[in-house]
Amino acid sequence: MEREGFFDRVYEVVRQVPCGRVASYGQVAALVGEPRKARFVGFAMHASPGMAGGVPCHRVVFKDGSLAPGFAFGGPGAQRQMLEAEGVLFREDGRVDMGRCAWEVGQ
DNA sequence: CTTATGACTATGA
DNA sequence: TTCATAGCCATAA
Numbered sequence: 382m383e384r385e386g387f388f389d390r391v392y393e394v395v396r397q398v399p400c401g402r403v404a405s406y407g408q409v410a411a412l413v414g415e416p417r418k419a420r421f422v423g424f425a426m427h428a429s430p431g432m433a434g435g436v437p438c439h440r441v442v443f444k445d446g447s448l449a450p451g452f453a454f455g456g457p458g459a460q461r462q463m464l465e466a467e468g469v470l471f472r473e474d475g476r477v478d479m480g481r482c483a484w485e486v487g488q
Numbered sequence: 489c490t491t492a493t494g495a496c497t498a499t500g501a
Numbered sequence: 502t503t504c505a506t507a508g509c510c511a512t513a514a
Contacts, residue, residue, distance in 0.1 A: 387511075406496055416497095417509055423495030424511085441495080449495035490514105497509085 387418065388425040395426070398440045401468035402484035403477050405444040412486070427452060439463045440484075446476035 394412045398404050406419040413422075426438040431454065439460045442448055453460040465471060470478040 410496085415510090418511075419496040420494060420509070421496090421511060426495055438495080443495085444497065452495045492514085493512090494510105497507105499505105499507085501503105501505085 387413070387415075387421060388428060391422050391425040392429060392434070392436045395429075395437060395441055396435050398437060398484050399488060401482065402488070403440050403442050403446075403464065403469055403479070403482050404484040405479075406441060407444055408484070409441060423449065440467075440469075442477055444479075446472070446479045448475075448477075 390413045391409055394409050395404070406422040407416055409422045410416045410419045422441065426436070426441055426449075429436040429438050431438060439453070448460050461471060461475070464477065469482045472478055
């Protein structure tokens with residue numbers, strides 16, 4: 382039952398990310414119980430059905446607030462545009478303001 | 489079985 | 502501060 386695969390487990394967590402908030406790959410990996418698989422979280426995002434499947438993969442970013450270079454759906458700029466549309470704040474460096482939009486369980 | 493790859497993270501220069 | 506490298510472990514061949 383609980384064995385639908387590591388990927389599906391990641392989707393469940395990413396689905397819980399509220400609007401206007403972002404989570405890091407390691408953050409999601411830790412919530413699924415395996416913080417060492419941060420790389421597979423990203424790989425799961427690439428294989429995810431996207432928002433159509435209830436997986437807002439655009440809300441998942443690097444731990445430092447950077448976005449995935451070159452592999453974002455539609456382009457790296459599209460991800461930033463989508464996050465800004467949800468209320469996520471960006472710095473001039475092109476990174477997300479993790480100090481203000483970082484997601485924490487319970488919010 | 490081994491090797492190669494990867495939407496990551498931590499560390500060091 | 503940025504850049505490069507190592508370690509991480511599942512999946513594919």
